[in-house]
Amino acid sequence: MCSYASVWRAKPCDPKNQTGQCSFSPGQKKTGRLAIIGLGPGRREHFTLRALQVLEESEVIVGYERYLALIKDFWPGRKVLASGMRKELDRCWQAIALARQGMRVALVCGGDCGIYGLAGPALELLLSQPKGPDEDDEIEVEIVPGLSAISAAASxxxxxxMNDLAIISLSDLLIPWPVIKKRLEAAAYADFVTALYNPKSKHRTEQILEAQAIFLQFQPPKTPVGIVHNALRDEERKIITTLDEFTQHEISMLSLIIIGNSKTRIIGGNMITPRGYEIKDTELKDTKC
Amino acid sequence: MCSYASVWRAKPCDPKNQTGQCSFSPGQKKTGRLAIIGLGPGRREHFTLRALQVLEESEVIVGYERYLALIKDFWPGRKVLASGMRKELDRCWQAIALARQGMRVALVCGGDCGIYGLAGPALELLLSQPKGPDEDDEIEVEIVPGLSAISAAASxxxxxxMNDLAIISLSDLLIPWPVIKKRLEAAAYADFVTALYNPKSKHRTEQILEAQAIFLQFQPPKTPVGIVHNALRDEERKIITTLDEFTQHEISMLSLIIIGNSKTRIIGGNMITPRGYEIKDTELKDTKC
Structure with a gap:
């Protein structure tokens, strides 16, 4: 419906060039640019070089106020548009409108923008919604993936x-609970290592107990479970516990939970899921690394 | 069994310090250090700043020859120990032994070292295997997560x-095929977006067809499927196709496959799984960004 916005991935800049020389030639019609950027856990040291470069090239940064607070010291003087929780679509709209006006815009979000992040709603809105009268159809779009919350928590x-993985969000605001429950059952049944995003909020406290009950139908009570709060950020805390006890610990929206599979062990204070190398050492091939 | 190696995460250096000043004070007993680093897709622009910093601090870099080839220009003169495919455990051993001799060692791997990567076997070996007569028990260990292949391919x-995700490796060298098959069935049944790692090799060509047949039992033939070769690397190629046709395209060990769920759509040449924002816009809360 409505007008169609051309979208393509911006040609990456020279990877060895750290100075951010991706700007447009003078005299050329200024094409707006929307970069949707995953910033990872929040500390600058976990940004990718590409994320850093694109932020430096941007004229305006749009994001959730909490994440912007993490990066405000890095780019003093740059125009920043912050908004609060529940304003995801407003942020996407704002970023798209500015890019259509010819600005270079960074729409930032925590973790990987491609995993439950803003890449989806931003692309959907860009591709399906009308532009304003002074806005341009053609903008450059780049999705800049970041370190995911699951990678951060695992580290x-x-x-x-080290084994097959299911990632499930327990938030039932956008996905009906019966769908989530079916996924929990499937993950537990098939012995996936399972990561739970958005495990519990102030007002949503029952889902984590239901998830625990589902896993206990398929996995032993002593299955290792890891809880990480603020992974790779200030105030990081980890708890390594078991399936039958993990819900007794503090869990919040800042926690990510990893439920082990039948192979997962606690060794020297670390949660490790063996991949099976010991057993079949001589047969190794086809593996990723 | 055997001796026990103390393991702890190295205290992160000052995130704003890009000069790599994490070295040990003169006169102090030199403690070895093992950093297990995920380098992401391979281009330097997708390294995290932390990965870059730790590589710069390292005296020796151990890794798979193909990945080391990608980074050799960045650190000329640094000692590099390269080995071929199927030598995962050799690399881990080598890196551990050097760290126990007091060296600062970077054990590098592609993608995220924590997702099917070297973090698992390296920690397992370190914690369960004996040290040599001239080796030290105490070394610093840090796991430095990197941009995962799935994040790269999605971007x-x-x-x-944007919706719950299953990640399954089709390599049955370390995991029995019936276990993998059960996971494929569970993922398809519960409407996960599903990423397939190691989908096909020269000698292993049937698993991808079995996976396709399993998904066709649960999902419509026109379900979107994306195939990405060399995501975010030179020679990157993407194909967006459908569940009933995707196995007719070229698939190799350099491909990552993403099978959409029942909500996934192709919009303007992009593969998008809506998260449901449109429907329940006014109710948004608890979401990640």
């Missing part, structure tokens, strides 16, 4: 993700 | 991962 716990 | 395709 804190040890090596829990 | 190339659009925004396919």
């Amino acid at each position: 804190v716990l040890g090596a829990p993700l | 190339v395709l659009g925004a396919p991962l």
Whole structure:
């Protein structure tokens, strides 16, 4: 419906060029640019070089106020548009409108913008919604992936993700609970290592108990479970516990939970899911690394 | 069994300090250090700043020859120990032994070292295997997560991962095929977006057809499927196709496949799994960004 916005991935700049020389030639019609950027856990040291470069090239940064607070010291003087929780679509709209006016815009979000992040709603809105009378159809779009919350949490716990993985958000605001429940059952049944995003909020406290009950139908009570708060950020804390006890610990929207599979072990304080190398050492091939 | 190696995460250096000043004070007993680093897709622009910093601090870099080839220009003169495919455990051993001799060692791997990567076998070996007569028990260990292959591939395709996700490796060298098959069935049944790692090799060609047949039992033939070769690397190519046709395209060990769920759509050449914002816009809360 409505007008169609051309979208393509911006040609990456020279990877060895750290000075941010991707700007447009003078005299050329200024094409707006929308970069949707995952900033990872929040500390600058976990940004990718590409994220840093694109932020430096941007004229305006749009994001959730909490994440912007993490980066405000890095770019003093740059125009920043912050908004609060629940304003995801407003942020996407704002970023798209500015890019259509010819600005270079960075729409930032925590973790990987491509995993439950803003890449989806921003692309959907860009591709399906009308532009304003002074806005341009053609803008450059780049999705800049960032370090995901699951990668961050795993690195804190040890090596829990050496085997097949399910990632499930327990927030039932956008997805009906029966759908989520079916996924929890499937993950537990098929012995996935399972990461739970958005496990519990102030007003949503029952889902985590239901998830625990589902896993206990399929996995032993002593299955290792890791809880990480603020992974790779200030105030990081980790707890390594078990399936039958983990809900007794503090869990919030800042927690990510990893439930081990039948192979997961606690070794020297680390949560490790063996991949099976010991057993079949001589047969190794086809593996990723 | 055997001796026990103390392991702790190294205290992160000052995130704003880009000069790599994490070295040890003169006169102090030199403690070895093992950093297990995920380098992401391979281009320097997708390294995290932390990965870059730790590589710069390292005296020796151990890794798979193909990945080391990608980074050799960045650190000329640094000692590099390269080995071929199927030598995962050799690399881990080598890196551990050098760290126990007091060296600062970077054990590098592609993608995120914590997702099917070297973090698992390296920690397992470190914690369970004996040290040599001249080796020290105490070394600093840090796991430095990197941009995962799934994050890289998703960013190339659009925004396919806005909904619950299953990641399954089709390599049955370390995991029995019936276990993998059960996971494929569970993922298809529960309407996960599903990423397939190691989909096909020269000698292993049937699993991808079995996976396709399983998904066709649960999902419509026109379900979107994305194939990305060399995501965010040179020679990147993407194909957006459908569940009933995707196995007719070229698939190799350099491909990552993302099978959409029942909500996934192709919009303007992008593969997008809506998260449901449109429907329940006014109710948004508890979401990640």
